[in-house]
Amino acid sequence: MxxxxxxxxxxxxxxxxxxxxxxxxxxxxxxxxxxxxxxxxxxxxxxxxxxxxxxxxxxxxxxxxxxxxxxxxxxxxxxxxxxxxxxxxxxxxxVGNEESNDYILENLQTDPYVDGDEIQYRLQKAIAQLPDKQRLVFNMRYFDDIKYQDMEKILETSEGALKASYHHAVKKIEEYFKSEE
Missing domain, CATH: 1.10.1740.10 (RNA polymerase sigma factor, region 2, helix turn helix motif)
Structure with missing residues (x-):
């Protein structure tokens, strides 16, 4: 290579x-x-x-x-x-952000390529309800394991703002799981 x-x-x-x-x-x-x-x-x-x-x-x-x-x-x-x-x-x-999130959720539910168990589906559902920037930062950090310094260059925003977005996203996902219990 x-x-x-x-x-x-x-x-x-x-x-x-x-x-x-x-x-x-x-x-x-x-x-x-x-x-x-x-x-x-x-x-x-x-x-x-x-x-x-x-x-x-x-x-x-x-x-x-x-x-x-x-x-x-x-x-x-x-x-x-x-x-x-x-x-x-x-x-x-x-559509506004609310309807946009509904569109994402609908795609998640109907996409034949989405697989995984119930927990994974619930996590994806929680992530889909995040605002665009929080969803993006969460995915890049959690799934792709991209460092904040690299994300800073990719998204052209400060490391502090990225950490705040990630923190808020995690809190919202935790709240989503608590409300589902």
Whole structure:
């Protein structure tokens, strides 16, 4: 497997760009898929957002300044594409955050690709009811084990704000489980 630096170098050279891009996609598509999936929930929507993410990477690789790692840059693009997708969906259906959360819950219940036991389903249901930013931070920290310093670069927000969002998300999830008892 090629290193990120090797992939970047080859992506920026015309004769090796296509092969390097295939290598990048094969290296990161699964991790990005699951990151996006936790944001948009639906498998079909995730595939669309993932494709848009890689299109944006292809178009903008020459602008990548390598101030952050490749992984961080890809996650930032995937996150932004996911949030843009959700915002466009809200605008198209004229829904607010409450209805948006209902849409996410409905996708969670009807998606044939969602599996797991009752506890996992209840956790996903609790997470789906969080505000967008808290849901995003919780998923990145809890499931993806992304450090706050990396999240800070991906989400372009302060570490303190991220820790506060995570803390509030955990408290809301705990309250959800207590209310379900």
């Amino acid at each position: 090629k290193s990120d630096q090797q992939i970047i170098l080859e992506l920026k050279q015309e004769k090796t760009k296509q092969a390097a891009f295939r290598s990048l996609v094969s290296t990161y598509k699964e991790r990005l898929y699951w990151h996006i999936r936790k944001i948009v929930i639906s498998h079909d929507d995730t595939d669309d957002v993932l494709q848009n993410t890689f299109i944006k990477v292809w178009r903008n690789i020459d602008n990548f300044r390598e101030e952050s790692g490749l992984f961080t840059w890809l996650y930032r693009i995937a996150t932004n594409e996911s949030l843009t997708f959700l915002n466009q969906k809200k605008k198209k259906t004229f």
